[in-house]
Structures are given as C-alpha cells and as structure tokens.
Amino acid sequence: MTATRVLVLNSGSSSVKYQLLDMRDGARLAVGLVERIGEETSRLVHTPLAAADPAKRERTGPIADHGAALTAVAEELSLDGLGLDSPELAAIGHRVVHGGLRFSVPTVIDDEVLAEIERLVPVAPLHNPANITGIRTARALRPDLPQVAVFDTAFHTTMPEYAARYAIDVETADAHRIRRYGFHGTSHAYVSRETARLLGKAPEDVNVIVLHLGNGASASAVAGGRCVDTSMGLTPLEGLVMGTRSGDIDPAVTFHLMRVAGMSADDVDVLLNKRSGLVGLCGDNDMREIRRRIDAGDERARLAFDIYIHRLKKYIGAYCAVLGRVDAVVFTAGVGENAAPVREAAVAGLEELGLALDSGLNAERSDEARIVSPPYARVAVAVVPTDEELEIARQTFALVAGESLE
Ligand code: AMP
Numbered sequence: 001m002t003a004t005r006v007l008v009l010n011s012g013s014s015s016v017k018y019q020l021l022d023m024r025d026g027a028r029l030a031v032g033l034v035e036r037i038g039e040e041t042s043r044l045v046h047t048p049l050a051a052a053d054p055a056k057r058e059r060t061g062p063i064a065d066h067g068a069a070l071t072a073v074a075e076e077l078s079l080d081g082l083g084l085d086s087p088e089l090a091a092i093g094h095r096v097v098h099g100g101l102r103f104s105v106p107t108v109i110d111d112e113v114l115a116e117i118e119r120l121v122p123v124a125p126l127h128n129p130a131n132i133t134g135i136r137t138a139r140a141l142r143p144d145l146p147q148v149a150v151f152d153t154a155f156h157t158t159m160p161e162y163a164a165r166y167a168i169d170v171e172t173a174d175a176h177r178i179r180r181y182g183f184h185g186t187s188h189a190y191v192s193r194e195t196a197r198l199l200g201k202a203p204e205d206v207n208v209i210v211l212h213l214g215n216g217a218s219a220s221a222v223a224g225g226r227c228v229d230t231s232m233g234l235t236p237l238e239g240l241v242m243g244t245r246s247g248d249i250d251p252a253v254t255f256h257l258m259r260v261a262g263m264s265a266d267d268v269d270v271l272l273n274k275r276s277g278l279v280g281l282c283g284d285n286d287m288r289e290i291r292r293r294i295d296a297g298d299e300r301a302r303l304a305f306d307i308y309i310h311r312l313k314k315y316i317g318a319y320c321a322v323l324g325r326v327d328a329v330v331f332t333a334g335v336g337e338n339a340a341p342v343r344e345a346a347v348a349g350l351e352e353l354g355l356a357l358d359s360g361l362n363a364e365r366s367d368e369a370r371i372v373s374p375p376y377a378r379v380a381v382a383v384v385p386t387d388e389e390l391e392i393a394r395q396t397f398a399l400v401a402g403e404s405l406e
Contacts, residue, residue, distance in 0.1 A: 002401075003090035005029065009070075010095040011134025013126070014038060019389040021083055023090070026390055029082055034069040044069070061269065064133040067131045070141060082357055091146040092138050093396030095186070095242055095388070096131045097236075098119050098124030100177065106154070106395040109135055109147045117149065119166070123234060124176060126273075137400045148396040155156050155185030158226040163322075166233075180238070182230035184212045189392040191233030191332045191384045192222040192324050198369050199328060206327040211312065213342065214333030215243035215285065220313075222317040233317055237272060240315060241308045243285030246276035248311070270271075278304050282332040287335045287342065310343045316346065320353050328380040329355060337385050338365075343372065349394040354378030 011015040014037045020030045042063035047056050057076065063069050064245075074084045094109070101118045107113055114135060121128045125205040139147055156164075166173060166179045173179060173194075188210045195210075196203040203225035212219045215238040220230040220246075225326050231239025241247045249272065257263045263271070271280075279285040281304035284293070293301035320326050330341050340362050347355050356377040363368070373381040 013130045016250045021393040022241045048080040051080045091400040094150040097127035098391045099153045104157035150392045153181040155189040156182030163229045180233040185235045187386040188220045207323045208216045213336035219315040242277040330382040330387040
C-alpha cells in the first residue's frame with residue numbers, strides 16, 4: 001500500500017499544533033497541541049481520533065524545546081500505531097508564515113530552501129524563526145521523509161504589482177524588500193475554492209471577497225481563483241481591526257509617538273501588535289465577551305465593535321470596487337464563522353452593493369459551509385469554515401505524490 005498520510009505541523013514560538021491526516025479521504029487520524037514549550041508547565045494534549053478509544057490524552061510537566069515537543073508527539077502517535085516511522089506517512093507539511101517573493105507554491109524543503117526561509121526572518125521576525133525550528137526538528141527525526149513548506153504568503157503572490165507595492169521610493173522599497181505580501185493565504189485559498197463549490201461553480205468563474213476574521217483578521221479579493229488584493233501587508237499588522245492589532249493606521253503615528261512620547265521602535269511595535277485592536281479599545285479581544293458587554297450597555301465595548309465593523313465595511317466596499325463584479329462575500333475563522341451579529345452589522349446598509357442577509361439563516365448555528373443571504377440577493381453572503389490544516393495536507397500531498405486522492 002502506498003503512503004497516504006500527511007502530518008501537518010504549525011510551529012509557533014512556544015507551541016506546536018499538529019494534525020495527522022489520511023489523504024485518501026482527508027480524514028483526521030489524530031490532532032493535538034503542545035503549549036508553553038520551554039516552561040515548567042508545558043502541556044501536550046493529544047486526541048487519537050481514529051483510535052478505538054478516541055479520548056483525549058494529556059501530559060503536563062516541562063518540555064524543554066521543540067525537539068522534545070516533537071519527540072513527545074511522535075511517542076503519542078506511536079501509541080496508536082501512527083508513529084513517524086510508519087511506512088504510511090508520505091510527508092510532513094509545515095506551515096511557514098513568510099515566503100517572500102521567492103515562494104509562490106508549496107516547496108519541498110532542502111538545505112537551500114531552509115536557508116532562504118531564514119533569509120526572510122527580518123521581514124517575519126515573530127513567525128519564521130519558530131517555523132524554522134519546527135522544520136529542523138522534524139528533519140532531524142525523519143531525515144529521509146519529504147518535508148514540505150506551505151507558505152501563508154503564497155496565495156497572494158498573484159497580486160498585481162499596483163496592489164502589492166506601497167507608494168514609497170522604489171529603491172528604498174526594493175533594497176529592503178518592502179512590499180505587501182499578505183498572510184492567511186492558505187485560508188483564503190481554501191475558503192475561496194470552497195465558496196465556488198458552494199455556489200456550484202468552478203473557481204475560475206467566480207469573484208469572491210473572503211473575510212478571514214479570527215484573532216488575526218484579513219480580507220482578500222479573489223478573481224477567478226487568483227488573489228488580486230489583500231488587506232495585510234509587509235507584516236500581518238495592516239488592514240482590518242484585529243484582536244490585539246490596530247490594522248490600518250497613519251504611519252505618522254509611529255514617528256509621532258517616538259518623538260512626542262519617547263517610545264522606541266520596539267515600544268510602538270508592541271503597542272500596535274499587542275495592545276491595540278479590540279483589546280486596546282475595550283480591554284477584551286474575544287468577540288463573545290464584547291457582545292456580552294454590549295448587551296449589558298457597555299459603551300467602550302460598543303465603540304470597539306463599531307470601529308471593527310466600520311473598517312470591515314470599508315474593505316467590503318473597496319474590494320467590490322477592485323473586483324467590479326462580486327459573486328459572494330464569505331465570512332470565515334473564529335469570529336466570521338460564529339459571530340452572527342458581526343456578519344449582520346458588516347452587511348447592513350450595503351443593499352446598493354447587492355448585499356443582503358436572511359436574518360433567520362444568519363442566526364442559525366452550523367459547522368457546515370452555507371449561504372446566509374436571501375435568494376434574491378445579487379451577491380451571495382456565505383459562511384465557510386476554514387481548514388488550514390486540510391489545505392496544507394492537500395498541497396503537501398499533491399506535491400509529493402504528484403496527485404490528490406480526494
Ligand atoms: P481564530 O483566530 O480563528 O481561532 O478565532 C478566535 C476568535 O474567534 C476568538 O478570539 C473569538 O473572538 C472568536 N470567537 C470564537 N467563537 C466565537 C463565538 N461563538 N462567537 C463570537 N466570537 C467567537
């Protein structure tokens with residue numbers, strides 16, 4: 001029997017999320033998470049979904065580094081006969097946040113590719129180092145196995161130059177590789193394709209605005225399956241209001257704060273990435289809590305929500321203009337999939353753009369991809385759960401097996 005399994009690894013600075021999938025049908029065999037790596041209170045939670053007893057298993061206690069974390073994951077997988085030494089494992093797929101201009105497609109990792117991912121650390125200092133650690137660790141454990149990098153930026157490399165460039169001095173921009181790369185690309189690719197499927201059309205035949213609203217949030221305009229604009233830029237800070245990030249802001253705020261408030265570049269970095277967005281505005285970044293506070297009459301929570309929605313509306317309008325014709329506006333990720341009030345507020349008043357909601361459908365809870373607009377709406381409004389792990393597994397498997405079995 002040929003190898004049909006793919007292990008997907010998403011390595012953060014102190015965590016590793018993983019899923020083992022069988023690409024014959026996309027089934028998840030095991031999922032898990034190692035968190036607080038390097039601390040005394042590390043924790044591994046493993047769920048062997050395909051095992052006779054699919055109950056969660058948990059380990060607590062110090063896990064020193066990513067090497068130890070992955071070794072522990074491999075041990076857990078072995079307990080269910082799914083170890084990394086299994087001949088059925090076809091590849092390991094790694095989520096890599098920044099692929100720069102070079103990586104527009106999933107890529108088998110060799111020393112040269114790894115060196116190039118390292119050269120991108122200056123433009124992704126928060127993310128790429130952790131991804132690199134995960135890759136090194138996995139390669140050490142299974143040097144013979146294909147390891148594939150799937151880049152968050154890749155889907156956006158089709159953006160036309162006029163959407164990707166900032167209007168700044170070209171020589172300075174090029175010398176420092178400053179341009180709009182965009183992120184969440186794996187999600188935007190998956191969700192725009194699933195939306196076409198939901199509409200019963202080929203991806204080439206639909207224009208879609210994807211709103212990925214999680215703790216991080218980004219919008220993209222996808223024309224015929226290709227991204228033509230996206231809201232995140234050089235880093236994941238630009239664009240929509242997020243859980244802790246400001247999104248769009250006058251860049252002069254940065255040097256104003258440095259001159260007037262005596263803040264360093266690092267101080268402003270922390271302010272805009274960690275102490276802004278919904279948290280900065282009202283102290284909470286969980287949309288459930290913000291809605292609860294609004295219902296209780298909290299004005300700060302209300303204002304935070306209104307600012308969030310106002311920005312979202314501006315991007316919907318902008319991307320209608322960018323695309324010309326829009327077939328669907330689709331909501332995804334934690335907020336987009338679950339927060340009916342966010343969808344309702346974002347679409348309210350956009351009838352002239354062809355958008356409308358069926359409030360009954362919008363209020364229904366479901367894990368399925370679904371249309372929540374009335375049949376007469378010119379533009380469908382949809383909710384499509386994202387699945388970045390499945391997309392990474394599919395792309396990884398398609399590359400190493402030269403085909404997709406699903
Ligand atoms: P993600 O980054 O995609 O995992 O999304 C995480 C965010 O989704 C959380 O910070 C919450 O704000 C939001 N979220 C999750 N579940 C719900 C829910 N039932 N209603 C509203 N927001 C939710």
